[in-house]
Amino acid sequence: MPDDLDFSEGACGICHAVLADISRTGFMVETAEYPEGVRAWITDPSGDSVGEGSDITWAPAILEAEINAGFLDDEAADKISPFLTGRRDQIRVSEMSGYGRVVNTASMIISDIWSAGGSVEVRRDGPGIEVILYSAEGDEIVSAASGFCPVCAVNIAASRVPSIRRRMASRKSRNTGMEKYERGVTGRVAWRRNRIHVSLLENGEVIGRNWGCCIAYATVRAEIDAGFGSSKWNRIFKNYCDLCPLKHFWLGKSMGALGNRILQRMTRVGVREHVRMEDYITVDILSGDRRVGCGIGTLCSFSATVNALLRSDASLILKPDPADGFPYP
Incomplete structure (x- = not known):
């Protein structure tokens, strides 16, 4: 396990930190879509399997494999494991989409909630993320926590409401994950040169490869290349x-790690985040009733949170405390 795990970066940041550590020591991480989400497995430098995992999309499946392989100590694993998606939730989410795809379903869910006059709020919950769906009257419809992006939590929360789950299932259609599953395409995921690299293989041949700021972005860019x-x-x-x-001041931290840090500070100082859909996943940062920031993302709302910080007055979002230990009265 890396010596410098930072729980302020959330389960997503920790997953990427462990991936960076094991990539440097010769372990291989592979993924494959299947009807209920994504399977991940890790092999050691000699080719022996050391851990497997499954979840609704790539990153949490990889994190479970990292935990099962023993790359996190018991204390860290105990903190993070409750934020992985339980088997029952995996099955319910797969009824709405499956094969590791969560973005389009979340987009429809968020749009439906806002169209009905409701809202979707995001906040930190320990090393995970909590999403709350509200009705037009301001009543909580349902909430759920996930170790990863709020988009995952939106899917989990909505899948627990039978009427929403049935409505999403009625709109279910073929997706890229299904096509990859039918063709037997697998992915290889590694951390190199301070970013994620993904190669897609079919019948042992590389059909696409690319890189990105996190596992999800790199995987989709590799899919586009393929x-x-x-x-x-x-x-x-x-x-x-x-x-x-x-990309112009990349610091070698995954998008999820950065988004988690921002959300943790926002939660502490009472700044809220609402998620909605336009052409992109869009977040509004609210201090009281005042919107102090707005950002966009594609695959996850962490990217929209980071984007909001970069496009807005960060002091209004993070509300800096007085400097500690400054040697002047």
Whole structure:
């Protein structure tokens, strides 16, 4: 286990930190979509399997594999494990989409909630994220916590409401994960040169590879390189990466680690985040009733949170405390 795990970076940040550590020591992480989400497995330098995991999408499946392989000590594993998706929730979420796909379903859920006059709020919950769906009257419809992106938590929360789950299931359609499953495409995920690299393989041959700011972004970019996805979606995705200013001062931390740090501070100082859908996942940062920031993302709302900080007055979002230990009265 890395010596410097930082729980303020959340389960997502920890997953990426462990991935960086084991990538440097020759372990291989692989993933494959299946009807109920994504399976992940880790092999050691000699090719022996050391841990497996499954969850509704790539990163939490990899984190479970890291835990099962013993790369986190018992104390860290005990803190994080409750935020992995339980088997029952995995099955319910898969009824709405499956095969590791959570973004389009979350987009429809969020749009439906806002269209009905409700709202969707995000906040930190220990090393995880909690999402609350509210009705037009301000009553809580349902909430759920996830170790990863709020998009995952939206899927989990909504799947627990039978009427929402049935409505989403009625809109279910083929997706890229299903096509990869049918073709037997697998992914190899590694941390190199301070970013995530993903290669997609079919029949032992690499059909696409790319990199990104986290496991999800790198995987989708590799899918685009392999020819998956619609031209419309791929253009939208590229446009987001074109506009993202973070790439010009990349600090070697995953997008989830950065988003978690921001959300943790916001939760402490009473600043709230609402998630809605426009062309992109959009977050509004609220201090009281005043909107002090707005940001966009594509695959997860962590990216939208980071984007909001970069596009807004960060002091209004993070509300800095007086400097500690400053040697002047």
